[in-house]
Amino acid sequence: MEKRITIHIVGGDSRSRALQSRLALSMGCHAEVYSDLIELLDRPPQDGVIIASDVVIEDGIGALLEKLADHGIWIPLVAAREEPSLEEVVHAVQAGALDFLTLPLTEGELRRMIAHYHSDSGQHAEARRRLIDARNRINELSRREREVLDWLSEGRSNKAIARELDISPRTVEIHRANMMEKLGANHAADAVRMRMDAALRDPVAKTREVVPGLHTDVSSAPSPTATSG
Secondary structure, eight states: OOOOOEEEEESSOHHHHHHHHHHHHHTTOEEEEESSHHHHHHSOOOSSEEEEEGGGGTTOHHHHHHHHHHTTOOSOEEEEEESOOHHHHHHHHHHTOSEEEEESOOHHHHHHHHHHHHHHHHHHHHHHHHHHHHHHHHTTSOHHHHHHHHHHHTTOOHHHHHHHHTSOHHHHHHHHHHHHHHHTOSSHHHHHHHHHHHHTHHHHHTHHHHSTTOOSOTTOOOOOOOOOO
16 A cells, blocks of 8 residues: 655645645645745645745756755656646756646646656655765866766767877876766776766656657767867
8 A cells, every 4th residue: 555645835826825735635645735945844744745836946956856865755756837838847857856847737737746756766765865966976076087987978088088088098097087086986887887877877767758749869869079278
């Protein structure tokens, strides 16, 4: 038997929040309603799923997830908006959202989100933890160290990276050693895995499940661009 979940409804107007709350209750869920993000952060939830809409997601899903993490909130986040564009949905999932709902919310869409939550929430929360940790570590890298990491992730050797960046192989070795130390990586594979965690590539690959009919491969990333100096 699936556990009864709590849906934390944040943002939007009072009418929209009331509709979402009634739908959640009618489907056997518990609902908590917050007028804005500040109210949610004052009472950090430890379980369930957050549905955030309107001004709450204006600064981007990535920024919102980091703010939630700063307050010890790791539960899945679902974005919601009236008539979201395909680009908005893809970017939200890439940034770490579990799902993206269209407002006004319908019973069918909420039921789909709940099923998604039950199937993916544990793995999703762990991926979010890795995402935040990896991004924090990578943000400590210098520009050159980040470039070395990017090219290393492309499978390039020190000599090949040196050619791309127009620096000596010895300089690449120094940047690589500093990069590995900052990331706490013992092997090159650890550093590459951390970069993949920071990009949250696995959830991106699931975008087809979130956006029915989406056939574009959004998981592919452009190759890093070398800069001289």
